[in-house]
Amino acid sequence: SAVISQKPSRDICQRGTSLTIQCQVDSQVTMMFWYRQQPGQSLTLIATANQGSEATYESGFVIDKFPISRPNLTFSTLTVSNMSPEDSSIYLCSVEVVSSDTQYFGPGTRLTVL
Amino acid sequence: GENVEQHPSTLSVQEGDSAVIKCTYSDSASNYFPWYKQELGKGPQLIIDIRSNVGEKKDQRIAVTLNKTAKHFSLHITETQPEDSAVYFCAGLTGGGNKLTFGTGTQLKVEL
Numbered sequence: 001s002a003v004i005s006q007k008p009s010r011d012i013c014q015r016g017t018s019l020t021i022q023c024q025v026d027s028q029v030t031m032m033f034w035y036r037q038q039p040g041q042s043l044t045l046i047a048t049a050n051q052g053s054e055a056t057y058e059s060g061f062v063i064d065k066f067p068i069s070r071p072n073l074t075f076s077t078l079t080v081s082n083m084s085p086e087d088s089s090i091y092l093c094s095v096e097v098v099s100s101d102t103q104y105f106g107p108g109t110r111l112t113v114l
Numbered sequence: 115g116e117n118v119e120q121h122p123s124t125l126s127v128q129e130g131d132s133a134v135i136k137c138t139y140s141d142s143a144s145n146y147f148p149w150y151k152q153e154l155g156k157g158p159q160l161i162i163d164i165r166s167n168v169g170e171k172k173d174q175r176i177a178v179t180l181n182k183t184a185k186h187f188s189l190h191i192t193e194t195q196p197e198d199s200a201v202y203f204c205a206g207l208t209g210g211g212n213k214l215t216f217g218t219g220t221q222l223k224v225e226l
Contacts, residue, residue: 103148
């Protein structure tokens, strides 16, 4: 398995501002992903964070709104830009350990936009 | 793309009873099916998974069954305890890819 940490654990932000969420894993992993979980809903994949190259975004998510970085095999960031109340969600980082298909999730970042 | 449906959305059982949650998937190429448990305020925790070359897998009080022909898989929890109360998500991984598609979740409540 893998131990995953996220910062911040929660935040309350004003509309129009941006927040960067960090994800750190304790071992080198092949894949890192970012998910959004809206209140009371399931998980939706935002993008796959690729090391050293641009992230791969899912339909409905764009780089200008959710820029992602992955400078190395154990760290990634997700920025939620120009926030609106509709962006209030839990943002989750997950990792796949060495081509095992198995994904482990971080504790999540609970974002409230006022 | 893959579509995963999950039933029921809520499930209430008495402590000691069994609980069963069912999921169906659409993509016959899907070959990996994990189950996650999410407690309030926490991230999803992997509790069991099954691959398409296996029909059943068991881990203590938890078991998962897979019917590839019918494209459905189920989570079985026996001898339920109050600490089993949580939201459970099924998911499917499409063959050749790394993208998990999640079901809509089941809120399980184990009552004393």
